[in-house]
Amino acid sequence: MKSLLLEVYRRPLGRASLFVLIALYLGALFAGFLATQPVNSQDLAHTYHPPTPIVWHDGGLAVPDYRVVDKSGPRYERTGEYHRLRLLAPGFEYRLLGLLPLQRHLVQPVDPSAKVYLLGSDSTGRCVFSRLVYGSRVSLLIGLVGITITLFLGLLVGGLSGYFGGRIDFFAMRGVEFLMAIPSLYLLLALRSVLAPRFNSDQMFVVIVIILSLIGWAGAARVLRGMSLSLRRRQFVLAAESMGQSPLRILRLHILPNLASYLLVAATLSIPGYILGEAALSFLGLGIAEPASSWGLMLSQAQNIKIFMLNFWWLLTPGVAMFVTVIAFNLLGDVLRDIVDPRMKTQ
């Protein structure tokens, strides 16, 4: 494990993607610290606010002050005044890692009535940057949780049916084929309409993870079955069997370690699927719901025609964040695969 990490670190692409992912996950962990405003503090006087650049003014960091010149737009103009910013300053209260109540933030305006919109504001005057940081929690966590459940199910069903064969294998594989034959997006929609009304928006996260992994495990189970089927005929498994080891012990001690490298690569390469799946669901209004924040949900706002003309680009930042995350996971997966299995290298 340690040597694998070192090997990844030694390759420039691996190192880059590792750094990007670590930065993203740190950002999600310390979302409250990075955010300039609470996740759903609305301000109807500052809707569609342009992004405020941080500038050096009068011997300190500051953001320019804006005033509305045309309410119907709304259009903003700089007043020429500046609001002082302070690093590590107290602001709204939040809980670090969900436990520790804190007030310190990375940047806060000295004057609490001043507004800092690093990426502008949306249709109800919420800070896009703060929502982006908070939203990353959903998007980044969903991949990890989803892939854990998927691989667990896949390993259980695939490993057992490959090892035991016979009737178990037959029924398990017919079930898997059935799941794979259903158009997954529609299954997703149908499952979500069944499960959704029984849960509130906080529990929705869990529901979505479960739905996504219920659909995803079939493919993994099939591959894992094939691998354990071929491992089963290898000499070391036969030797263990003839020594009278129990099937569970054989699975745990002899088969699982041989699947580990595949599991690692498959996990890394399929996390983007979960991130995109959640985003698509939320985008359609079927996933994480307001007032919580997620990247897909934020992007669905960009469909509003008014936003097209006002601050479209700033509302697209969740899309960019998603792109960066997905590409980092894909790169890391490719690098891992090259290390684990050099024959698979895509020239």
Add this chain to the structure above:
Amino acid sequence: MLAFLLRRLLTLVPLLLGVTLLAFLLMWLAPGDFLTPMKMQRDIPADLIQQLEADFGLNRPWYVQYGYWLGNVLQLNLGYSWSFKVPVSDLIGSRLFSTFLLSLTSTLFAWVVAIPLGVLAAIYKDSIFDRVSSFLAYAALSIPEFFLALLAVWFAAVTGWFPVGGATSIEYDYLSAGGQFVDRLYHLILPTLVLGIGGVAGLMRVMRANFLDTIRAEYVQTARAKGVPEGVVMFKHVLRNALNPLISAFGFSFSGLLSGALIVEIVMNYPGLGNLIYQALLREDQFVVLASIMLSCVMLVLGNLVADLCLAWSDPRIRLENQE
């Protein structure tokens, strides 16, 4: 050959039964039904709702409803859309055409662009062109489709060069046959690009890898050694063999396009099958959901079948009869 076809088509029967049963169960488990929004309105008398419930058969247990539905389907009657007030077969027929058109153009686009690019990247391996195209393909594979669709809509709205949504213009019915054709094509350009880009990137990567694998094969060396011109080696020996794995991918892409187009159809407001299923699921318009899900399954199985047939046609070494 015929036995193979029959066997593959027979697997459809349990599959369709299972999928429709699952869909029926899920819709039954989901709280509310098609009439729920009506029940919310105070000015609709209760006896009307009761009558509608009886008409739609919603007051019967779900297995009876399913039995009736199955009986009708076996008589080739797909039922009646409650929300659109037209027979489901008409509704799906019109939507299927739009989706099929979109699938066709985007698949064509993906193949026509990806194969030459992949071949060029393989022939000029490690050149600037290869590096740039590999990087772009990587990027294209990581962009969420709906994000791309949003950009396309924005582009259409800001420049005004393309229609913002839909499959036809308002005056479509008054156009001449040629005008209608051009109008449809014009509306297809952006959705095709959005749907096709992912396909281009994926196919290109596979094509390049296959081509590089085949170049190293011994028969290629033999061909070169006996003095076959380089162009003939590349196109007759390498390309034909490198294309094989892609042909089976063709069938899969055909089956995937139906559900893959869902989000793009919704964002770009394209009146296709995906859009229809989405709306029907939200409104619990039972028969539309069932029929379209059935159709998707059939497309999936047919797509895989077409893939196998194409593969057998392009590679004489493959014998269909020996497969499962």
